[in-house]
Amino acid sequence: MNQGEFPPYRSQLDINVEIIDEAQLEKRKLEIEKKLKTGTTTLGLTCKDGVVMAADKRATMGLFIANKSAEKLNMIQPYAWMTIAGGVADAQYLIEVLRAESNIFNYVSEKPMGVKAIATYLSRILNYYKGYFQVGLILGGYGAEGPALFQIGAYGSIMPENITAIGSGSPYAIGVLEAQWNENLTVEQGLNIAAAAVRSSIIRDVFSGNGIDVVAIKKDGYIKKFYSIETDPLAPTAPTTQK
Numbered sequence: 001m002n003q004g005e006f007p008p009y010r011s012q013l014d015i016n017v018e019i020i021d022e023a024q025l026e027k028r029k030l031e032i033e034k035k036l037k038t039g040t041t042t043l044g045l046t047c048k049d050g051v052v053m054a055a056d057k058r059a060t061m062g063l064f065i066a067n068k069s070a071e072k073l074n075m076i077q078p079y080a081w082m083t084i085a086g087g088v089a090d091a092q093y094l095i096e097v098l099r100a101e102s103n104i105f106n107y108v109s110e111k112p113m114g115v116k117a118i119a120t121y122l123s124r125i126l127n128y129y130k131g132y133f134q135v136g137l138i139l140g141g142y143g144a145e146g147p148a149l150f151q152i153g154a155y156g157s158i159m160p161e162n163i164t165a166i167g168s169g170s171p172y173a174i175g176v177l178e179a180q181w182n183e184n185l186t187v188e189q190g191l192n193i194a195a196a197a198v199r200s201s202i203i204r205d206v207f208s209g210n211g212i213d214v215v216a217i218k219k220d221g222y223i224k225k226f227y228s229i230e231t232d233p234l235a236p237t238a239p240t241t242q243k
Contacts, residue, residue, distance in 0.1 A: 010151035041169030041201035041208040042072055042083035043137045044149045045181055045190055046162045050218035051140040051147045054198050055083045056169070057210040068210040077102050078222060080115050080141035081215055085167040086154065087134040094133060098122060114150040115141040119158055127156025136166040141217045169208040171203025176200050180234075186214035191225060195233035202229050 007010060042055040055072035074154055075107060076098045084091035105113040119139045133154060134171050140149035151157075151164045163177040175196035185193070192215050198212045201211055212227040 002237050003223060004215070023032070036099050040085045041165065041198050041205065042085050042136075042138055042141045042167050042172055043165035043170070043177065043186070043194060043197055044083065044151075044161070044175050045177055045194060046140075046147045046149050046183075047060035047187045047190040047216075048085070048183065048184045049147075050187040050216055052084050052187055052194045052214065052216045053083055053089060053138060053140050053149075054194035054212055054214040056198050056202055056212055058208055059088065060207050065202055065209075073213045073215055073224075075222075076118060076139070077106070077112065079143060080139065080218060081139075081217060081222070083138040083166070085136040086221075091135050091137070092123070093171060094122065094135065094137070097125070099207040112143060115139070115143040116150070117146075117153060119150040119168040121157040123156040125156075126152065126154060130155055138164055138166060142219050142225055148218075165197070167201075167208070169198070169205035172201040172204045173197040187218055188224070191216050191223070192233040195224060195225075195227040199227070199229055199233060 025193065027193060034038065044051060044053040053073060057069055057072070059067035059070035064243070072104055074082050074095050075082065076095065080102070081100070084095070098121070101121060102113045102118055116238070122137070131154060135154050137152040138150070139152055149161050149164065151159045151161050151166065162183070163174070163181050165173040177186065180193045180196070194214050195212050198208070202208045210227070211229060213224070214227060215222055215224045
């Protein structure tokens with residue numbers, strides 16, 4: 001079980017954004033909706049002993065496959081992870097902000113910043129800038145409150161979930177999650193269910209593909225795995241490669 005290391009972060013995190021009018025907000029809202037309809041499958045589910053999150057590896061620019069090894073599953077802290085969909089640059093910036101702020105909080109307070117607190121901080125940023133960041137995010141982990149999973153919208157909406165999926169392949173993934181999820185799942189079972197859900201999206205959604213990253217976050221650390229799309233993860237002999 002990995003305990004993890006703190007990722008590097010930038011020291012300058014100021015966001016300078018001009019005040020925009022309602023017409024610009026509506027335009028950006030439409031841009032966000034368009035981006036989230038094309039390009040990814042990300043998801044999360046809670047288990048009795050942790051949280052499992054997963055994402056495909058393909059990044060697209062319209063109909064062009066821009067990258068086959070995109071990192072859509074990102075560690076904020078060893079106990080808190082986030083999946084990204086939408087604008088890559090916007091998402092990467094927010095990841096660095098959350099890493100930096102949670103590191104500072106943990107250092108100053110000498111205790112971990114809770115998963116819900118990290119999610120709330122992120123939602124405040126998104127709500128304040130109202131559409132400036134074109135993203136759809138899932139944040140989950142294991143803290144003092146136990147397993148926690150949140151879907152966070154581009155305008156700052158924050159919704160606790162047991163199962164959730166975002167991106168162009170989400171309708172296919174959510175069907176698998178609905179059929180397989182129950183409150184007594186272990187993270188070992190959750191890993192395969194999450195991978196199977198993303199695989200179902202890859203089979204049907206041309207904007208998702210090139211493999212599946214999955215992470216399980218438990219009280220004592222995390223496990224990250226990569227799944228090939230060649231074999232059904234729910235099959236008894238489905239191979240995986242642990243990172």
